[in-house]
Amino acid sequence: MDCKKLYQDYTQHLQKIADVRYAIAVLQWDQETYMPQKGAGFRAQQVATLSQISHELFTRESFKNLLQDLLNCSGLDETEQKNVSLSWYDYTQQHKLPGDFVRQLSEATSRSFQAWVNAKTGNNFFLFEKDLGRLLELKKQEAGFLGYEGHPYNALLNQFERGCSVSLLDKVFSSLQAPLKELLNKIMACPQVNDGFLNRHFPKDRQWQFGMDLMKQLGFDFSAGRQDIAEHPFTTNFSSQDVRLTTRIDENDFSNMTWSCIHECGHGLYEQGLPASAYGLPLGEYTSLGIHESQSRLWENNVGRSLDCWDFFYPQAQQCFPDALNDIPVEQFYKGINKVQPSLIRTEADELTYHFHVQIRYELEKKLLEGGLQVKDIPAYWNEQYNKLLGVTVPGDKQGCLQDVHWSHGSFGYFPTYSLGSFYAAQFFAAAQKNIPNLAGAIRNGNYKPLLDWLRISVHAHGRRFTSEELCERISGEPLNIDYFIGYTTAKYKNIYGF
């Protein structure tokens, strides 16, 4: 066998599949940014056709044979072997899903997205119920096709975070409970910080410009990416050379746009840092969603809510929004942007109560998959849990169970990666502080090059070479350890609330 030739065929075939997959991403990006309403029907069909083509290309017999030949090749170097073995894993996973099922799922998700938009606009879950029910049935089928040990949730979770499981997550969330509640109680016993100035008037155009300037300074390459407006901010990419961020702007809320920009920028920097030379190959792809989220959360919180960061950016903010910010000193600003307060919306939650939001969704999804909760009962369950864990009353579905886009995408088993991301972020940032001389000083000078360079080398450049756990061990010398997150938040809020 000519291994080099086989590997070349393999590369070409995977690049072809990547071309189709990225075309789907363009169609979906357009769907959520610019597509007119009536375009939805045919767009769903177009995405479904491409999904089916991509699936068919990946699962066809000839590609399976090629992969098997490559697995038996002795002439491949380590990188080539790694790509092939990851592709073989992907193949075995994808192969379990029939082509017709992939098409059905794709059409159902496209339709559901429009239903979700309508339901959210109308503040009425029941406009989404039927589509969500159909999707849930398909996701149950999917779990069945993929197979799992223990809980069906594992099959879906595994698509986003390979190797993760319900038993591991249950452990993480339960060990988080006590320290999180303790910290929260301490904070709530202190006088609350004032963040009212964040809801003054911040003109739309200026917010847009401020966000763009911020991201440029953090290192996002706008010749290899752009930002647009979307209902629910997200990041996608069509290669590492074309990374699309989205944001939303509320004139009476400085936080909404600013930390969503920094968050998505963190995702974007990761995508731009993936090796372009490995386009379409596993080593050109991100490690896992947990690691992806570690990048967004690290920039959003560990960097973007630090005093060091705003020491430098705050004068720019004051210059941009003099009416709103000139009477607010940076220390007060810093406290305000770190206010802890149980609230309704996950994406606007503080760093602590955020994890209750995730936990509620996690438990809810498990129940849906087990059959212990019916789709029609979601709003009631949701509202009850928000009351119980966060002590807030949900005024309507829009601010309740319809707030997140994910289910309409068919993303069940996804939310826990948000919490994992925060925990990895704390652990990685501690490593960055240890490894980068005077990181705090660089950040205080608005110099993000040392941090970005370190992330490029430590995280981005590896693609899928290591699992999340392996990467975590390489970077920090130990497996995921939530003590980093507890330690980081305790120190921060101690300083802010003075308990």
Place this chain on the structure above:
Amino acid sequence: MDCKKLYQDYTQHLQKIADVRYAIAVLQWDQETYMPQKGAGFRAQQVATLSQISHELFTRESFKNLLQDLLNCSGLDETEQKNVSLSWYDYTQQHKLPGDFVRQLSEATSRSFQAWVNAKTGNNFFLFEKDLGRLLELKKQEAGFLGYEGHPYNALLNQFERGCSVSLLDKVFSSLQAPLKELLNKIMACPQVNDGFLNRHFPKDRQWQFGMDLMKQLGFDFSAGRQDIAEHPFTTNFSSQDVRLTTRIDENDFSNMTWSCIHECGHGLYEQGLPASAYGLPLGEYTSLGIHESQSRLWENNVGRSLDCWDFFYPQAQQCFPDALNDIPVEQFYKGINKVQPSLIRTEADELTYHFHVQIRYELEKKLLEGGLQVKDIPAYWNEQYNKLLGVTVPGDKQGCLQDVHWSHGSFGYFPTYSLGSFYAAQFFAAAQKNIPNLAGAIRNGNYKPLLDWLRISVHAHGRRFTSEELCERISGEPLNIDYFIGYTTAKYKNIYGF
């Protein structure tokens, strides 16, 4: 044979191909509106892969067999037979092009677009020369694959305007010469009208809003389409329910945006009027590029440069741009927007000299295909012809041979359809005037429903059911006749210039 079942398979297969083709259109739309610079390389690859997939789906043996079975079916109704026979024609054309060639051509055009943008920005044809040369070689090959009688240009022209030929075009352009020159001489002998006010300051945001309002009033459905900014305005669509217009805005030029909006809106109204129920089928597609252009030119010129039209819209324009227009009466405005003056830029040319622009490109392309002109000699030839036919001196390639995007798309044999469109437009508008009671009155009241309804029924609804010539005969009772155009322009300019 179960004809109904076969026809159903045929429909499904064509819809699948349409999904891929429209996905390509989304990628190309994004490429010309939003894509960041570095995205170009992988985007070219993505479009090429989809082109190859679409080509492969259309030319595969099983589809050929299906078509042949359907051609022998006796149980199809007239519409079904028409679709099948048009698909068979398309198949025989597409089948002539090898898959690898389609991919090469697609990659070459994507790359050429970026080269053209760079060359135009740099005002230097030689930055585009290499890519254009490569493209031209491919187009010559394409003509060879497709086959032709007489001139190789016929093979390319036929892709845009089935049944049209060099001999027909030569006749049209030569019969146009004398009356056009005579009319032009008469106009040039009169005192020139004043259009200086069109270059006053028209703020960007207001122009955008004015254009959008105009198109809404003409009948464009913004829930089934949208407008964005692009370097070179174009219209594309991803179904009849998702039609994308583009425009550009120059703050010191009211004409540039306004008539480009109306022009593209005319294209867009046509696409929105194609039957959605025939998605992916020949009868859901436009007749020919000449007919497409007849719709844009009819709205842009026969409607959009008429006094009836501006009787209604001009007060809106004055309200929107009081500083620029309040001292200009509507009669002066009308004369200004119809000023005849040989100039450099085709898309900004008046209705008469426009056809010299087209003729120059037509003759140039013929020479390139014959080998009588080398790519490197394009700028010199161009500048010489502009001097000879239009009496203008080309200051640089940007305003000369680089002004149009078409060659970078590989569109050779395309330009003549622009002139054909104007001639059809004059002929169709004369029929509309005859068939719609008090059309002028409706237009003076800003009521475009009667005209749009008539176009929907007379042109849009038919898709590809008739050829351009058949459609022309149905609508006007005779074949293409440039006397309509000559008559329309003579009457108009007589009134404006008073000769």
